[in-house]
Amino acid sequence: MRLYLKYASIILRGQMQYKVSFVMSSIGQFLVAFTTFLAMYFMFNRFNSVNGFTFSEVLLCFAVTLAAFSLAECFVRGFDTFSGIISNGEFDRIMVRPRNEILQVLASRIEFTRIGRLLQAVLMLIYAVPTSQVVWSSDKIATLVLMLIGGFCVFSGLFIIYASICFFTIEGLEFMNIFTDGGREFGKYPISIYGEGVLKFLTYVVPIALFQYYPFLYLIGRTDNVVYMFLPLVGVIFLIPCLAFWEIGIRHYKSTGS
Amino acid sequence: MRKYLTFFKIRFANGLQYRAAAWAGVATQFAWGGMTLLMFWAFYQNGKNSFPMTFPELSSYIWLQQAFLALFMAWYFDNDIFSSVTSGNIAYELCRPVDIYAMWFIKNLAVRISRAVLRCMPILIVAIFLPKPFNISPPASVISGLFFLVSMALGLLVMVAFSMLIYISTFYTLSPLGIRILATSVIEFFAGGIIPIPFFPEKLQTVVQILPFASMQNTPFLIYNGYMGGSQIFWGILIQACWILGLVVLGKILMQMALKKVVVQGG
Numbered sequence: 397m398r399l400y401l402k403y404a405s406i407i408l409r410g411q412m413q414y415k416v417s418f419v420m421s422s423i424g425q426f427l428v429a430f431t432t433f434l435a436m437y438f439m440f441n442r443f444n445s446v447n448g449f450t451f452s453e454v455l456l457c458f459a460v461t462l463a464a465f466s467l468a469e470c471f472v473r474g475f476d477t478f479s480g481i482i483s484n485g486e487f488d489r490i491m492v493r494p495r496n497e498i499l500q501v502l503a504s505r506i507e508f509t510r511i512g513r514l515l516q517a518v519l520m521l522i523y524a525v526p527t528s529q530v531v532w533s534s535d536k537i538a539t540l541v542l543m544l545i546g547g548f549c550v551f552s553g554l555f556i557i558y559a560s561i562c563f564f565t566i567e568g569l570e571f572m573n574i575f576t577d578g579g580r581e582f583g584k585y586p587i588s589i590y591g592e593g594v595l596k597f598l599t600y601v602v603p604i605a606l607f608q609y610y611p612f613l614y615l616i617g618r619t620d621n622v623v624y625m626f627l628p629l630v631g632v633i634f635l636i637p638c639l640a641f642w643e644i645g646i647r648h649y650k651s652t653g654s
Numbered sequence: 655m656r657k658y659l660t661f662f663k664i665r666f667a668n669g670l671q672y673r674a675a676a677w678a679g680v681a682t683q684f685a686w687g688g689m690t691l692l693m694f695w696a697f698y699q700n701g702k703n704s705f706p707m708t709f710p711e712l713s714s715y716i717w718l719q720q721a722f723l724a725l726f727m728a729w730y731f732d733n734d735i736f737s738s739v740t741s742g743n744i745a746y747e748l749c750r751p752v753d754i755y756a757m758w759f760i761k762n763l764a765v766r767i768s769r770a771v772l773r774c775m776p777i778l779i780v781a782i783f784l785p786k787p788f789n790i791s792p793p794a795s796v797i798s799g800l801f802f803l804v805s806m807a808l809g810l811l812v813m814v815a816f817s818m819l820i821y822i823s824t825f826y827t828l829s830p831l832g833i834r835i836l837a838t839s840v841i842e843f844f845a846g847g848i849i850p851i852p853f854f855p856e857k858l859q860t861v862v863q864i865l866p867f868a869s870m871q872n873t874p875f876l877i878y879n880g881y882m883g884g885s886q887i888f889w890g891i892l893i894q895a896c897w898i899l900g901l902v903v904l905g906k907i908l909m910q911m912a913l914k915k916v917v918v919q920g921g
Contacts, residue, residue: 420832427836431843438854442706443697570678574685582689589696590689 399495403503411508418509425512429462433520436584447589453616454585455524460540461583461608463517464547465576470510472552474501476576478559488651497646498639501559530616539615539625546607546628551576553631553638554602560638563645579604586612607631661757662764669768676772684777687720691788706852710787711879715850717781717790718875724769725810726871728841731817731834732762739824748913755909758821762814794880801887805874808894812869815901816841822905825912846872852881866901869894 411418436458440451449457469476478501481487490500530536558572579602587595587609598605607628614624691713698709707715724730735758738744747754781790793799820837827833842848844867851862851872862868873890876882882890 414829417829417831421835424832424835424839427839431839431848434843435848438849439697441855442853443700445700446696447700570675571681574682578686578689582693585693585696590692591695594689594692 400499400503404506407503407506408508421509422512422515425509426516427512429513429516432581432584433458433516446585449586449589449616450528452524452527452529455520456528456530456615457586457608457612458584459517459520459524460543460547460612461580463514463521464544464607465551465580465583466510466513466517467544467548468551468555470507470514472502472555473507473510474503474505475552475555475559477505479562482562485651487649491649498642528616535622535625536615539611542625542628543607543611543615546611546631549635550603550607550631551579553634554579556635556638556642560642560645563648575602575604583608603631603634606634657752658756658760661760665761665764666768669765670772673772676769677776679769680773680776683720683723683773684780687716687777687781688788691716695788707850707879707881710789710791711881712850713788714790714879715875717777718878719847719871721774721777721781722770722806722871724773725766725806726813726845726847727766728813728817728845728847729838730766731820732758732765735761735821736824739821740829754913755818755906759814759818762817763810766810766814791879793878794883798877798880798883798887801891802874802878805877805887805891805894808891808898809870809872809874811898812866812894812901813871815898815905816866816870818905819901819908822908822912825909841867841870844868845870846875850875852876864893866897869897 436454437451440446440454445451446454474481481490481501481504486504490497490504493500525532554572554576558576561572582590583604587598587605595605595609598609610624610627613619614621694712694716695709698705719726738747744754747757778790783789793802817837820833823833844862844865846868851859851868854862869890873882873894877887877890
């Protein structure tokens with residue numbers, strides 16, 4: 397952990413050397429998220445509600461997904477760009493060092509510019525928390541926190557799977573984007589609006605609904621089932637198969653030699 | 655003229671090489687389009703308010719958008735061009751007896767068209783056979799179909815002419831990253847990439863329609879599904895033509911100014 401912080405401070409100082417670029421990128425990140433928000437606002441302006449969810453309720457959902465994704469992308473970005481590490485032979489160097497590979501990959505890239513996106517999520521939370529008519533008792537707050545943690549873990553797990561596939565293919569698989577970027581884009585609405593099939597798939601195969609939809613129902617008081625509150629923890633368990641897959645990948649690793 | 659045609663051919667052939675990437679792209683875009691439609695479907699289910707377009711029209715719009723994504727993707731920029739400016743390789747390009755603006759323009763056209771050629775067919779074919787109302791319908795009329803093709807070609811030119819401005823800005827800033835991401839999100843939004851422009855609030859629509867961004871993917875797709883008909887088609891295409899002219903002239907002037915005082919980066 398100390399080592400990781402050391403890495404983090406070096407990267408932060410490195411990125412701060414190019415202040416203008418850093419600020420511009422952060423603003424850009426903010427804008428990307430903001431235009432999505434604007435599009436959503438226009439839709440609700442016209443249609444008022446979707447499947448009975450109001451604008452501020454959906455906003456709550458969007459904010460949680462976006463925050464979880466931004467955090468994951470900020471700290472687990474090393475896995476997202478992992479195909480580069482493999483193809484330029486950097487991974488060979490990582491393996492000969494007497495430290496854990498995951499730690500080194502994690503520390504190879506930390507994207508602090510994602511702060512722009514996170515800011516957008518925080519602003520939406522600030523707006524949505526008082527207007528969503530949720531009575532903020534301690535269990536609701538706990539649900540929100542659990543959702544964030546679960547979301548962070550699920551997205552991290554997806555990034556790790558994405559990286560592990562690179563062990564076999566060298567190239568990143570573009571198709572995985574539908575789960576990572578797609579999870580962010582479509583996770584702005586409660587998953588149920590996409591229909592039964594999608595909901596089942598995103599519950600049992602890729603557990604995005606576990607941290608997003610079910611605890612969200614508990615949050616806005618659609619259900620009193622306390623189990624729903626703790627479902628995001630299953631998202632944390634999702635990390636285990638992801639890490640196992642990573643281990644399998646490492647065993648299959650052949651250097652590209654360059 | 656022949657040399658530009660050659661540039662086009664080289665880039666075009668180059669773009670056709672990445673078949674596996676294209677298949678992965680097709681699958682991703684297919685899932686993406688499907689999810690977008692399901693989202694709109696949910697809104698259409700319970701909203702009683704007037705919809706700007708019928709759901710089959712919307713389906714056509716979304717599938718066209720996915721099929722021709724490569725033509726209008728705002729985030730695609732040729733990294734070679736950026737690095738040629740920042741690394742100083744631009745010096746070689748300046749020695750060649752070609753117009754740099756035209757060369758960059760042609761290269762961008764070629765890459766976009768080659769990618770679209772690889773990807774559009776599988777998406778369109780599957781989209782035709784989807785169950786109603788999620789499928790893509792034929793063009794609203796024969797005339798719409800014809801003008802759709804004209805307008806799509808013009809839209810592509812507007813798109814490339816606009817991205818040329820971003821390339822040229824590198825001469826002034828030397829760091830394309832910030833501007834790139836800013837431009838990408840602005841284009842995506844105002845071109846109707848996130849939600850179609852007819853879904854914008856009415857007052858905003860009147861402004862957005864005359865911006866260059868609406869002349870990219872918005873005009874051809876709306877002509878196709880019949881949302882724009884009669885004299886609207888004429889006006890839409892006229893605006894597109896004006897923007898091509900305006901953006902190209904602006905780009906050429908900015909390029910000339912930049913080249914007059916270009917500082918070749920050593921290296």
